[in-house]
Amino acid sequence: MRGALIGCGFFAQNHLNAWRDMRAEGIELVAVCDIDPVKAKAAADTFGVPRHYTDPQTLFESEQLDFVDIATRMETHHDLVCLAVRHGVRTIVQKPFASDWQQCVSMVETARAARVPLAVHENFRFQAPMQAVREVLASGAIGAPTWGRFAFRTGFDVYKTQPYFHQDKKLAILDVGIHVLDLARVFLGEVRHLSCETQQRNPRNVGEDTATMLLRHTSGAVSLVECTYEARQIPDSFPQTLVTIEGETGSIKVHEDFRMVVTSGNEVSERSIGSPLLPWTQAPWHVAQESVLLTQRAIIAAWRAGREAETSGADNLNTYALVDAAYAAAESGRAVAPEVWR
Ligand code: NAD
Ligand code: 89Y
DSSP states (O other): OEEEEEOOSTTHHHHHHHHHHGGGGTOEEEEEEOSSHHHHHHHHHHHTOSEEESOHHHHHHHOOOSEEEEOSOGGGHHHHHHHHHHTTOEEEEESSOOSSHHHHHHHHHHHHHTTOOEEEEOOGGGSHHHHHHHHHHHHTTTOSEEEEEEEEEOOSOHHHHOGGGGGOSSOHIIIIIHHHHHHHHHHHOOEEEEEEEEEOOSTTOSSOSEEEEEEEETTSOEEEEEEESOOOOSSOOTTOOEEEEEESSEEEEEOTTSEEEEEETTEEEEEEOOOOOOTTOOTTTHHHHHHHHHHHHHHHHHHHTTOOOTTBHHHHHHHHHHHHHHHHHHHHTSOBOOOOOO
C-alpha cells in the first residue's frame, strides 16, 4: 500500500519510524507533506521518503495513494480529512479528532457518503499493557467488570515537547483525558452519564491541567477517570495509565512498574506487561511510541481485511462525546449524558 504522511512535527516522528518498520509488511510511504518546508524535507531525507510537499492539495493531485496519515494538530483535521476523502484516499487522523463535535460528525458523514474508510489514531488502547488488560477481561478471569479506576497522573515535563499546551484553553481532558476516557469505554463499555471536576494548578496554563471524572456505564459499572500534568511524584509513571478493574469474581491491577496483578477467585497471578524497547524508542516514551506501530498495524490490518478499523471515525465519536460531556459537567456542576450520533 502506498501512503503519505501530512504533518511532520513532534509526534509524527513516531509515525515515520513506525511506517518505516512496516515496509516489510508491504507499506511504502511515498511522500510526506508539511507547510514548513524544512520539516517536510528533513522527514523525507531522514526516512528515505522519495517526495516531499508543502501543500496538501498538490500532494493529492500529484500522488496515487492508498492511504494518508494526518498527524497535524486538530484545528487542521476537518479540512485535511475532507480533502483526502474528496480524492477517495483512505484516511487516518490523529486525536483529538477535531476542535468540536460538529466537525467530528461532519468528517464521519462525509467519509461515509463517499465510502472512504476513516480511522482515528487513538493509540492508548493498543499500548502493550492495555492489550494485556483486554486479554484478561476477555478470558473471563475476573467475571463481568463492575468498577474501574483509570489514572494518568504525571509531572513529567510534557510542555518541553508540546509547548502549545500552555496556551490550550481546553488542555488535560481534550489532550490526554480523551485517551483515558477511550480506555474506560474499551474496558467497561459505553457511558450513560458522567460528572467532572477540573483544576488549573499550573499558573502558566490557560486551560485545566487536572480533571477527575466519575462515570456511570450503561452496564451499571462505575469508573473513575483521572488525568493531570501536575502531579509531583517519584517515580513518575509517565506515560502510563494505571488501571484497577474489579469484577464479579476478581480484579486486575496495573502498577507503576508495569506489573499486572490478576486476582481470579482465590488465585493470584502476576506478570510484567511492559513494552519492549525498539531501535527507535526510548524510555520513558517507549510504551507510547510502540503503540503508534501497533495502532498503524491494527488499522491497516482491518482495511486489508475489508473491515472498518476498530478506532473508526464513528467509534471515536463516542469517545469525543465523553470529552464534551466532561467539559459540560465541569461547567454546570451536574452529571451530563454524552451526545449520541444518530
Ligand atoms: P506539532 O505542532 O509538533 O506538529 C504539527 C505539524 O503539522 C507541524 O510541523 C506543522 O507545520 C504541520 N502542519 C500544520 N498545518 C498543516 C497543514 N495544513 N498541512 C501540512 N502540515 C501542517 O504537533 P504535535 O505535537 O506533533 O501534535 C500533532 C498531533 O498529534 C496533535 O493532534 C496531538 O494531539 C497529537 N499527539 C498524539 C499523541 C498520541 O499519543 N496519540 C501524542 C502527542 C501528540
Ligand atoms: O499529547 C499526549 C498524548 O496524546 O499522549 C501523550 C502526550 O504526548 C503527552 O501526554
